Amino acid sequence: MTRTAELTLRDADDTLNVRYLEVNQPIGTFYLAKLPAQVLLDNVDVLRRGMSEEQRLNVQRDLSPSRQKEIAAYVSDPDATFPTSIIISVYDDVVELDRKSELMKFQRGQKIGKILDGQHRVEGLKLAQAQDLEDVVREFELPVVFMLGLEPGDEAYIFSTINSKQSRVSSSLIYDLFDLRKTRSPRKTCHEIAQTLNSRPGPFFRGIKMLGSKLYETEYLSQGTFAKELLPLITKNPDEYERQEKRDIPVSPDISCPFNGYYNEGNDGVIAKVLENYFGAIAEIFPEEWTEAPDKFVIRKSVGYTALMRVLKLVWEREIVITNDASRNAFLVVARQLKANIGNVPLTSESFGSSGGGAVRLAEALMSKFTPAAGAAT
Numbered sequence: 471m472t473r474t475a476e477l478t479l480r481d482a483d484d485t486l487n488v489r490y491l492e493v494n495q496p497i498g499t500f501y502l503a504k505l506p507a508q509v510l511l512d513n514v515d516v517l518r519r520g521m522s523e524e525q526r527l528n529v530q531r532d533l534s535p536s537r538q539k540e541i542a543a544y545v546s547d548p549d550a551t552f553p554t555s556i557i558i559s560v561y562d563d564v565v566e567l568d569r570k571s572e573l574m575k576f577q578r579g580q581k582i583g584k585i586l587d588g589q590h591r592v593e594g595l596k597l598a599q600a601q602d603l604e605d606v607v608r609e610f611e612l613p614v615v616f617m618l619g620l621e622p623g624d625e626a627y628i629f630s631t632i633n634s635k636q637s638r639v640s641s642s643l644i645y646d647l648f649d650l651r652k653t654r655s656p657r658k659t660c661h662e663i664a665q666t667l668n669s670r671p672g673p674f675f676r677g678i679k680m681l682g683s684k685l686y687e688t689e690y691l692s693q694g695t696f697a698k699e700l701l702p703l704i705t706k707n708p709d710e711y712e713r714q715e716k717r718d719i720p721v722s723p724d725i726s727c728p729f730n731g732y733y734n735e736g737n738d739g740v741i742a743k744v745l746e747n748y749f750g751a752i753a754e755i756f757p758e759e760w761t762e763a764p765d766k767f768v769i770r771k772s773v774g775y776t777a778l779m780r781v782l783k784l785v786w787e788r789e790i791v792i793t794n795d796a797s798r799n800a801f802l803v804v805a806r807q808l809k810a811n812i813g814n815v816p817l818t819s820e821s822f823g824s825s826g827g828g829a830v831r832l833a834e835a836l837m838s839k840f841t842p843a844a845g846a847a848t
Contacts, residue, residue, distance in 0.1 A: 484577060484578050484579070485575055485576070485577060485578070486509065486513075486575065486576050486577070486578050487573045487574070487575050488503045488504075488505065488573065488574045488575075488576075489503065489572055489573055489574075490502060490503045490567075490572060490573070490574045490616070491503070491572075492572075497624070497628075498617075498619070499618075500615055500616060500617045500618070501567075501574060501615070501616040501617075501618075502555070502613070502614070502615060502616075503574065503613075503614050503616060504611050504612065504613055504614060505611065505612055505614050506608070506610070506611055506612075507595050507607050507608070507610035507611065507612050508607060508608060509578075510556065510592065510612055510614065511592060511595060511596055511599070511607075512578075512579065513576075513578070513579070513580065513581060513582045514556075514558055514581065514582055514583060514584065514585055514592065515581050515583070515584040515585070516530060516533075516584065516585050516589045516592060516593065517530055517584045518530045518531065518532055518533070519531065527622050528584070529586065529622070529625045529626045529629040529630075530584070530585065530586070530589055530629070531589075531633075533589065533590070533593055534590065537590045537594070538590055538593045538594050538597055539594075539597065540594070540709075541590055541591060541593075541594025541595070541597075541598075542594045542595075542597035542598040542601060542603075543598075543709065543710070543713075544594070544709070545594065545595060545598040545603055545606055545607065545610075546598070546603060546606060546713060547712075547713045547716070548713070548716050548717060549716065552591050552610070552612060552613075553613070554588075554613070555587075555588070555612075555613040555614055555615040556585060556587065556588035556591065556592065556612055556613070556614050556615070557585070557586040557587040557588060557614075557615045557617065557628070557632075558582060558583045558584065558585055558586065558614060558615065558616055558617065559583050559584050559585075559586050559617050559620045559625050560582055560583040560616050560617065560618045561581065561582065561583045561584075562619075564576055564577075564580055564581070564582060564583070565582065565616070565618065574616065582616075583616070586617070586625055586628055586629050586632075587628075587629065587632050587633075591612075595607050595610065640681070640682045640694060641682075641692075641693075641694030641695075641697075641698060642679065642680070642681050642682030642683075642692050642693040642694035643681055643682065643694075644694070645657060645660060645661045645664070645693055645694055645697040646661060646680065646681050646693060648660075648661045649661055649662070649665075653712070653715055653716050654715050654736075655708070655711065655712040655715060656701055656704045656705050656708040656711050656712070656733065657697065657701065657708055657712070659704065659733060659738050659741070660696070660697035660700045660701050660704070661693070661697060662738065663700065663738060663741060663742045663745070664678050664680070664693050664696045664697055664700075665680070666742050667742060667745065667746065668680060672746045672749075672750060673746060673749035673750045673752070673753045673760070674691075674696075674745075674746075674749065675688075676688045676689060677689055677690060677691060677770065678691050678692070678693055678696050679691065679692045679693060680693050681693065682694060688764075690764060690770040690771050691770060691771065691772065691775050692772070695772045695775060695776070696775070699775060699776050699779040700729075700741075700745075700779070702727065703727055703728050703729045703730075703779070703782070703783060704727055704729045704730060704733045704741070705721075705724060705727055705730055705733070706724060706726070706727060707724075721734060728782070728783060728786040728787075728790075728791075729741045729744070732744075744796045747796060747797060747798040747800075747801050748778075748782055748796075748801045748804075749778070750798055750801070751798055751801035751802045751804065751805040752769070752778060752801075752805050752808075754802065754805070755802065755805035755806055755808070755809050756769060756805070756809065756817070759774075759817050766818065767816070767817045767818055768817055768818060768819055768822055768824070768828070768832070769817050771824075772824070772829075773819070773822055773823070773824055773825070773828045773829045773832060774817065774829075774832065776826070776829035776833075777822075777828075777829045777830075777832035777833040777836065778833075778836075780829070780830075780833040781808065781833050781836050781837055784833075784837055784840070785804055785840070788840070788842050789804070789842040792842070807839075807840055807841065808836045808837075808840075810839070811835065811836055811837065811838045811839050811840065812835055812836055815835065817832070822835075
């Protein structure tokens with residue numbers, strides 16, 4: 471029968487009694503348990519590596535304030551979860567193991583040990599607590615791994631193994647998984663638009679590598695890149711949008727994002743149509759680069775798509791928001807200007823590279839002499 475980790479508090483002697491599950495592995499024995507988040511916050515140290523003699527014994531990296539803020543905001547999500555264990559290197563002589571009752575005992579208010587993995591979760595919870603989310607933090611229980619008797623070299627080995635062996639998940643898979651979500655979200659919309667454009671005749675027909683895997687020779691753009699560049703045209707705060715939509719709270723409009731209004735109104739089909747009009751015009755005016763010999767050029771690949779999405783945002787701000795015309799014919803006028811601006815410079819990796827910097831240079835070259843159509847403001 472599986473034993474669950476439990477925590478009981480004895481106020482009489484101020485002792486914390488944690489029921490544990492013993493695990494044996496080649497490195498030694500460690501102990502699985504769970505703790506209320508508040509108990510963990512109050513009873514562990516986060517000791518970071520530095521230049522002093524004392525700090526040189528620590529293994530923890532510097533705190534990332536942006537990551538801390540991201541986690542603090544995530545705490546308010548109604549589906550927030552921290553399913554992976556916080557790993558603690560327990561200090562000597564602060565914990566008593568009662569193997570008969572399978573209880574780990576230590577004094578409340580006394581530091582148990584230092585965190586080897588999970589500092590940003592802990593610091594994010596602390597920040598959430600400071601931002602008047604104390605009630606939410608109290609609801610959390612956190613899985614914990616207690617490791618006893620570690621030397622600094624052992625701590626370094628564990629820390630480096632955890633943080634150097636992780637395999638990053640493909641962004642295409644991440645976006646594709648939003649297909650399984652029942653609630654609406656900007657990322658799910660990006661996935662659905664990619665699916666739609668990839669499956670019907672048009673400039674992206676069989677042109678997007680769904681899940682990042684190539685099925686057809688005409689697929690030059692990954693689903694992850696497609697969605698990544700589309701997302702900021704919908705909202706600059708996708709995480710906040712998702713949290714609000716789960717709670718049926720109206721999202722705040724953002725007129726700086728071209729497709730924000732369409733998304734907020736539920737008109738995702740309009741977004742797809744605008745993209746078809748725009749990239750259809752690009753395909754018509756740049757036939758060799760888009761259709762006839764796409765292998766030779768960057769325009770259908772990550773660099774070109776990223777640059778063209780930057781251009782679309784600028785064109786939207788300078789012209790379309792004034793003319794209110796996002797038709798295929800309107801974008802043909804735009805595409806002809808882009809063609810004239812680029813002149814005889816070949817749209818190849820030799821000219822623009824294959825990095826983000828290349829995308830910026832290409833966008834600047836395409837927009838170098840852009841003039842809004844009659845009736846549009848500069």
